[in-house]
Amino acid sequence: MLDIKLIRENPDFVVEKLKLRNEDTSEILKIQEIDKKRLEYIKKSGYLKEYKNKMSDEIGKIKAKKEDAADKIAEMKNVADDIKLLDEELKKLDLEIRNLLYYIPALPGENIPYGKSPEDNIEVRKLGETKKFNYKIRDHLELGKINDIIDFERGAKISGSGFPLYKGKGATLERSLINFMLDTHISRGYIEVITPVLVNRKSMEAAEKVPKFEEDMYRIEPDDLFAIPTAEVPIINIHRNEILKQDELPLKYCGFTNCFRREAGSYGKDTKGFLRVHQFNKVELVTFCTPETSCEETEKMLNDACYILDELKIYYRVIELCTGDLGFSASKCYDIEVWSYAENKWLEASSVSNCTDFQSRRGLIRYKKLLENRKTKTELVHILNGSGLATSRLMVALLEANQTGDGHVLVPKVLRKYTGFDII
RNA sequence: AGAGAGAUGGCUGAGUGGUUGAAAGCGGCGGUCUUGAAAACCGUUGAUGCCUUUGGUAUCCGGGGGUUCGAAUCCCUCUCUCUCUGCCA
16 A cells, blocks of 8 residues: 555655556545544544543542542543544544555556556567477467376366366476476575465455455455465565564565466456466565665566576566556566467566565565664565466466477476476 | 463563553663673663654554443453364375
8 A cells, every 4th residue: 555644745746656557546635635634633632632641640649549539530531432432533534545545556666667558568678589390389278188288178177267287297397397496496595485375354455455356366255265366465474564674684485376366357368278267376486675675676586587487498578567557566567478389479477576665564564774873763665576487378388389390398408307207 | 163271562471440651581782891702781672643853742462342530451252372172184
C-alpha cells in the first residue's frame, strides 16, 4: 500500500505518478478528504484521553487518602462515553481509507518508460542463439505426447484443464530443472527455503494479493487459507512484523514451490498446453534490502535469473515493462521471455520486480537503520521478487529448441548430471 | 479431535485494578581501563501516530470485544504455542 503521509503531503506527485499508469486518480481526492477528518478526530480524542488520564490519576490519589471522589467519577463517566464515540468514528474513517488504499497500485519508479500497453515495453537485451531447423519442428504438445512425458488429458481427468501431469523422463526433467536452478541460486548467495503453500489471509494481504486479486486465487473455504500463486507470498511473510538488522541485509531467499492460479478472466487466451496453466512449478527469488540498494539489487536479481537461461542455452530476451504494464505492487519490472519456435513468439518465463516499500508497509517489514550520530531509525525495507524461473514456459522453449528431427529431445548439458540421461 | 497450561520489549523473564511503557538478566550501542582485545565497571538501549518538534501528547503487554473514573492485571471470544491422550505420513 502507498504511504498515507505521502498522499497527505504530496498529493500532486502521487496523482502525477498514477496517471503514468493510466490509473483513475479520483480516489486520491477522496482519501485526502477522509484523512483530514481523521486527523481532526485523532486530535480531539487525544485531548480527551489526556484529560481522562490526569483525572483518573487524581481519583486514584483521592481514593488512596480515603476521601470521596464521587463527583469526579461522575464527570469522567461522561468523558469516557465521549471518547468511545469518537474512537468508533475514527475506526470507521480508518477502515474507509484502507479500503480505498488497498486498491491503489505502487507508484512507478524514476525513469520507467512511459506507455499504455505491452506494446510500449522496451527490449533491453536479447541473448542466446536462434536455431535453424532443416526439418519440420513439432510443438511442445506433440513432443510431450510422442515421448509420453507430459499428459494434459489425464491431468485434466484428475483435476481439470490446466493441471499438467508429468511422466517418466518428463517428470525427471522437470525435477532436474528445479534442482539445477536451486543449486545455482544457492551457490550465488540465496538461502533455500521450503515454505507452506497454503497461507492465511494476513500473508496474502502483506504480499498485496488480497483484496484486489482475491478472485484470481484458489481458496480453501473452511479455513480461509489460500493456495499460493507464487512463493513470493510465503517468503515475504517469513519476516512479516519483524525488524531486521541492517547488517543482515540484503537478505536473499530462493525457494521452489508449486504455484496455483485460477486465471479467472483469461479463458480462451493461450490455452494451449503449458502456455497458461492453473498449477505450475517455480523457483522464486526474494530479496529484502535497504532502499539505497534496491535498484542495484534488482539488476543483480535479473542477472541471476538470466544466468539460468545462459547455462541452459535458451534463446531469450529481457524487456522492461512500461508504466502502463507494471504489476500492481511493482515500481520497476523486467520480464524475461523465452523464444518458442513452434508458436513463433516470446513467452514470459520470469518477471523481476522491485516493489520498494509497497509490500513491506502492509506487512510491516522493517530494519534498524544506523544513523551518523550513532542513533538508529526504523525504516521499511525494500522487497524484490523474481522468478528464477517458472518451468512451464521454459519447458516449452526447452523441448522445442532441443528437439531432433525424429521427435526426440536432447537434454541440455548442464542438466545431464541431474537427469542421468542425455536424450528423451 | 479431547483434557490441561501458556502468549509481556531483540531474547529470557517479573508483574493480579491507580507514577508499570513495563523489574531483573542476556544481547546491542557508547565510555572507563588496556599496546590491542577479553574481563570488570559506568552509562545507554521499543514501536507507531498526532502536534505549536532540542519538546509535548496519545496508543501499543498475541488479535478483537467488554467491565471500570482508571486494565498488562478482571470478564467474553478468536488465534497461536506447549504438555498429555487419540489419530496419522
